[in-house]
Amino acid sequence: MDLALTGGTVLASLDAPAFLQADVLIEGGRVKALGVAPEGLPRRDCSGCLIIPGNVCAHTHLYSALARGMPYGLEPPANFTQILQRVWWRLDRALDEETVRASALAGAMSALLSGTTTVVDHHASPNAITGSLDIIADALGELGLRSVLCYEVTDRDGPERARAGIEENRRFLAAQRPLAGGLMGAHASFTLSADTLAACVEIARDAGAGVHIHVAEDRADQRDSLARFGRRVVHRLDDAGALNDRAVLVHCVHVDDGEIAAILRSGATVAHNARSNMNNSVGRARVGRLGERVVLGTDGIGADMFAESAAAYWRGREDDLFLGFAWPLQRMAAGARMAGRTLGEPALGRIEVGAPADITVLDYPTPTPLHEGNLAGHWLFGLSARHVRDVLVRGELVVADRRLTRVDQDQLAAQARTQTERLWRRLEEIGPHEFEPAGGQQP
Numbered sequence: 001m002d003l004a005l006t007g008g009t010v011l012a013s014l015d016a017p018a019f020l021q022a023d024v025l026i027e028g029g030r031v032k033a034l035g036v037a038p039e040g041l042p043r044r045d046c047s048g049c050l051i052i053p054g055n056v057c058a059h060t061h062l063y064s065a066l067a068r069g070m071p072y073g074l075e076p077p078a079n080f081t082q083i084l085q086r087v088w089w090r091l092d093r094a095l096d097e098e099t100v101r102a103s104a105l106a107g108a109m110s111a112l113l114s115g116t117t118t119v120v121d122h123h124a125s126p127n128a129i130t131g132s133l134d135i136i137a138d139a140l141g142e143l144g145l146r147s148v149l150c151y152e153v154t155d156r157d158g159p160e161r162a163r164a165g166i167e168e169n170r171r172f173l174a175a176q177r178p179l180a181g182g183l184m185g186a187h188a189s190f191t192l193s194a195d196t197l198a199a200c201v202e203i204a205r206d207a208g209a210g211v212h213i214h215v216a217e218d219r220a221d222q223r224d225s226l227a228r229f230g231r232r233v234v235h236r237l238d239d240a241g242a243l244n245d246r247a248v249l250v251h252c253v254h255v256d257d258g259e260i261a262a263i264l265r266s267g268a269t270v271a272h273n274a275r276s277n278m279n280n281s282v283g284r285a286r287v288g289r290l291g292e293r294v295v296l297g298t299d300g301i302g303a304d305m306f307a308e309s310a311a312a313y314w315r316g317r318e319d320d321l322f323l324g325f326a327w328p329l330q331r332m333a334a335g336a337r338m339a340g341r342t343l344g345e346p347a348l349g350r351i352e353v354g355a356p357a358d359i360t361v362l363d364y365p366t367p368t369p370l371h372e373g374n375l376a377g378h379w380l381f382g383l384s385a386r387h388v389r390d391v392l393v394r395g396e397l398v399v400a401d402r403r404l405t406r407v408d409q410d411q412l413a414a415q416a417r418t419q420t421e422r423l424w425r426r427l428e429e430i431g432p433h434e435f436e437p438a439g440g441q442q443p
């Protein structure tokens, strides 16, 4: 036995919440037993703490981790396409290998310190494609964060980079890593030709991986698909063979009833990013209609899933007073199941015998009673990332007493700031991206 977490209240599952009063005994990176820790075992006192499965961020962009506070010298974007042209498609082109690594480290630090143990990432760095997923996997591995990675294939930067992106996914999907798995990344329908999309589907099929793609985030995606292919986005993806129970469809804000039916038929996961949708003013996803495979992501707004799940709840509740407190917890659990399926770890997101020991310890001195029947209320109205004391990934304590254990986090932040200055200088030299979706800017 490697370690015992003793004296805490264990939340074995988020859906439905189940509490145990037990020590968590960990061996070989997994939960070995739940019971009473024998004498003489290395132990960590968790008395008075709530021990929960580590949170999973089901969609993010670590490459945006150094964008916090970024200057913006251009005319303000007036729509979603301009946000991409003037912000994100400049930032991604400014990235080189060093800043890809610095972004991954900074993003991983934030994730772990907020109690997130797995991130599902969607990466873009058009001027540093080959090997970028290894750089990210190595950086996350150094801090001890589990991940599902992919490179976002797109035609917006020309055929050579599209091919390099496809190859980067193919190469990474064939590699075996203890803490990282992969999906087949594709940007979005409106930046993909028929041939490039077909190549992505083929790689995904060969690797047994799902396609991870932004879907109808904005109306522009639908206008483009109708103009170029005479099909709505989800049907276009379905025709191409991209829809199946391994696929991760991100946003799905502007999907109609027929597309929702196709998504539900396929068993695909839908990654909902409430704060990002609000920030980009793209509209409201009909999450209530999108079924049991709706999961939660941040779309690059950090990886604090306490904040994201609460925001998703507020956004949903604003329109629907019958949206229950349990909904965000169910979505979080679904996110862990999706990541677990991708990583071949079906018990990810649970604390049970045999499950990976990905665990967050919350120091949560609540002034009101806490039990499994009211956990959802505590999750929304009490718990937050500031309660995260310890984090374990694969049984290893990677955050202890609110500090990273494997690296000096002050030094890491200082190095990130140095890299950020370089990145922002490069950014100033890059103008708005010239790529335009078909079908025009307005509805």
Ligand SMILES: [Zn+2]
Residues within 6 Å of the ligand: 059, 060, 061, 122, 214, 250, 299
């Ligand atoms: Zn995204």
